[in-house]
Amino acid sequence: MKKTYNRYQAKKMFGQNFLKDTSVLDKIIQSMPHNHNHIVEIGPGLGDLTRRLVKCKDVTAYEVDRDLYSILQTEFCDQLEAGSLNIILGDVLTHWQNNRSLYDGRYDLIANLPYYIATNIILQCFNDNNCEHIIVMIQKEVADKFTAQCGQKEFGALSVIATLACSELRTLCIVPPQSFDPPPKVDSSVILLKKDLSKSFDTNFNDFLKKAFSAPRKRLLKTLSRFFDKDILEEIFEHLSIDSNARPHQVEASLYSHIYTKVNNNGNSRREDTTTTSGTNK
Numbered sequence: 473m474k475k476t477y478n479r480y481q482a483k484k485m486f487g488q489n490f491l492k493d494t495s496v497l498d499k500i501i502q503s504m505p506h507n508h509n510h511i512v513e514i515g516p517g518l519g520d521l522t523r524r525l526v527k528c529k530d531v532t533a534y535e536v537d538r539d540l541y542s543i544l545q546t547e548f549c550d551q552l553e554a555g556s557l558n559i560i561l562g563d564v565l566t567h568w569q570n571n572r573s574l575y576d577g578r579y580d581l582i583a584n585l586p587y588y589i590a591t592n593i594i595l596q597c598f599n600d601n602n603c604e605h606i607i608v609m610i611q612k613e614v615a616d617k618f619t620a621q622c623g624q625k626e627f628g629a630l631s632v633i634a635t636l637a638c639s640e641l642r643t644l645c646i647v648p649p650q651s652f653d654p655p656p657k658v659d660s661s662v663i664l665l666k667k668d669l670s671k672s673f674d675t676n677f678n679d680f681l682k683k684a685f686s687a688p689r690k691r692l693l694k695t696l697s698r699f700f701d702k703d704i705l706e707e708i709f710e711h712l713s714i715d716s717n718a719r720p721h722q723v724e725a726s727l728y729s730h731i732y733t734k735v736n737n738n739g740n741s742r743r744e745d746t747t748t749t750s751g752t753n754k
Contacts, residue, residue: 489652489653489654489655489656490517490518490520490652490653490654491517491520491521491584491609491647491651491652492520492651492652492653493647493651493652496609496645496647496651496662497520497521497524499644499645499662500521500524500582500607500609500644500662501524501525501528503607503644503662503664504528504580504582504607505580505604505605505666507580507604508578509529509578509579509580509604509605510529510530510531510532510575510577510578510579510580511525511528511529511530511531511532511579511580511582512531512532512533512534512574512575512579512580512581512582512583512603513525513531513532513533513534513581513582513583514533514534514564514581514583514585514593515534515535515536515583515584515585515586516533516534516535516540516544516559516583517535517540517584518540518543518544518547519543519544519547519548521582521583521584522544522548522557523548525582526548526551526556526557530555530556530557530558531556531557531558532557532558532559532560532574532575532579533557533558533559533560534559534560534562534564534567534574535559535560535561536561536562536563536564538561541559541561544559545559564589564593565589565592565593565596568596568600572600572601573600573601573602573603574600574602574603575602576602577602578602578604579602579603579604580603580604580605580606580607581593581597581603581605581606581607581608582605582607582608583607583608583609584608584609585608585609585610587610587611587614587656590608590610590611590614591610591614591630593608594606594608594610594618594665595633595678597667598633598634598637598667598673599673601669603667604666604667604669605664605665605666605667606663606664606665606666606667607644607662607663607664607665608662608663609647609660609661609662610660610661610663611656611658611659611660611661612646612658612659612660612661613658614630615643615660615661615663616661617630617631618630618631618634618641618663618665619631619634619641619642619643619663622721622722622723622724622725623721623722624721625721626721627720627721628685628688628720628721629678629681629682629684629685631725632681632725632728633673633677633678633681634665635725635726636671636673636725636726636728636729637665637667637668637671637673638665638666638667638668639666639667639668640664640665640666641663641664641665641666642663642664643661643662643663644661644662644663644664645661645662646659646660646661647659647660647661647662648660674732677729677732680728680732680735681728683695683696683698683699684696684720684728684731685720687720688719688720688721689719690719691716691717691718691719692714692718692719692720692722692723693705693706693709693716693717693718695720696731696735700735701738704735704738705731705735708730708731708734708735709731711734712727712730712731714727714731
């Protein structure tokens, strides 16, 4: 069912919730890094954030909704003509599949992301060598997974990836449902992630983390023994001084990288034939 927002009807299929709290928009702008990076926005919606961003820097915005795209073309005709704003119609994930980056040069992603693709977008940003900062509003539950520290119950595969990929990660603010129209059913959070551009990851590392966190309440050693040789794992745990009784959320992010490397060096002795997909939503 569509709900009216001014002269536009928010479409549930695109996860559209329009931020109306100007104080949150102010916090996002104030958190922008002082650099010369280009700005990329995903899902500009009705342009409330876009209008503020384009006053600061040149912006490239990706919008999947053709109706919103038409509205934005009218609302920002001056900026489009001046070249300070470029609006691209289409699915941003498809663009990533066909191109190595969302922008040909260093950029920061600043956006109010649709909940249903937020995790995939952030993971794609980690693999996009041109993206340096990620300042996004997402569902609070997902934000907590990205920013969780070792030992917290939310600490999982996304936490490990973010910790290893970023030199800075923090929550800027929590945004209640009434800050949107139409209001979502859950709280949102604005998070800031600054990538460590010297880091890169084996694409299979995500699959390894999916295995490691596939049974979060069980001992990590027991879980990994389903996929790799237990004797080798015991040697690795002893070498890295990891408690054999530790649960997945109790092991530091850096140790997962070491376990992965050492397991690969020992030939990936698998206990069972398991098919996994790239990326992780655990």
